[in-house]
Amino acid sequence: MTSPHSSDTPVPRVTETEARRANRTWWDRDADDYQDEHGAFLGDVDFVWCPERLREADARLLGPVPGKKILELGAGAAAASRWLRSEGAHPVALDLSEGMLRHAADAAGRSGVPVPLVQADAMALPFATGSFDIVCTAFGAIPFVADSGAAMREVARVLRPGGSWVFSVTHPMRWIFFDEPDESGLIARNSYFDRTPYVERDDDGTVTYLEQHRTVGDRVRELVGAGFLLRDLIEPEWPDDHEQLWGQWSPLRGRLFPGTAIFVCDLPER
Template structure:
């Protein structure tokens, strides 16, 4: 499964970075309402971004004074991350690797681990969370966001629930003009929280940011994130946990 995700991102990295045009920063909520300030005080912290993509989040935290390492499956995504770091005059250590296998990192070597909008690409969250727990120091923070599982099974146009929330696992999407299929993985909220607890984390906060006003949202570039639906259902799930 890892190879399929890697192939997708290697094939689409350039087009994605051009279309999404992300600002440097940690955008926890995607196209949702506002944003959350969750990693503002990271000066001198050792920070690991699990799935750094084009580096927008890693560069942002490096500019806040953190010592940042980013890993990603896609070498083509890392090309963008390195270029962005050079553009902003910061040093980040970006490496090719999987979030489910962090063997190159020592136990207790990071103060913070995080990502924004990555875990929908990860099949084995248990392995990822166990490895993240291992590389975090006691008291270390783990913060991440991902598309909300409830939003994902609801049609953006009709607002009807089109698939079962309980139908988890692999989701394969074929796109016209692409030789590589997009492979995603669905997890329930309880799957995610229980995997954190089983890995040894204490879950401190859960966020489902939103507002009932459609005017508070920006539409997504590919049509699946619509202001009308985002004003009815949470589009993003954000979790804060700690290695205790």
């Protein structure tokens, strides 16, 4: 997904309002195609952290979940929330896209595992302070908002003291490379330190898609600034028996360098 700018032409700043509008429109329009392509991999009742096929059933990055109140940000079709419900948790699935939440409702009907669905913006969570024991997301919200540091602070607000925040994103070093899953995607072409977002615009200049880049250090500073303690950073390795392509994720690239970073964080007791 990440194909950063290599031109010297100044790139107009993208506001949070533009990012929100682009994200909602893009995912509403892409929801059906996304589920057609990835729905079988993600399942109806499963928590898959990343294209490397790391499952929460095996990794247990959230710790024991029975009885826990859990918010899934950028839940998409909410397969992870339904898995959490099947494990005895009390999840809420939140997404900005009505199209993705429509698929979440359909999957709840197929699986018989309903969860509360909320359409809202991760930058302004419609929950009281200290509402949840855990907040999590697999590639949701964080890569797309203009101010991810503010999103981290909003997550901290809705967590109870002692709660956990666990999220996966594209590994920051992937920004160095273009997206091709074959040998051409092994060439370093872009500066790791260029935070210019990848932006697509229509003929009128309206932002239609964007994805932000932050370095590992940026992410750590965002987390510390929001009051979190970083407990672990997981870089899933590509399984030997996994031959499925997912966009830029491929066996060739996955066996050479990481494609996903999972940050496991705690909010200290006050």
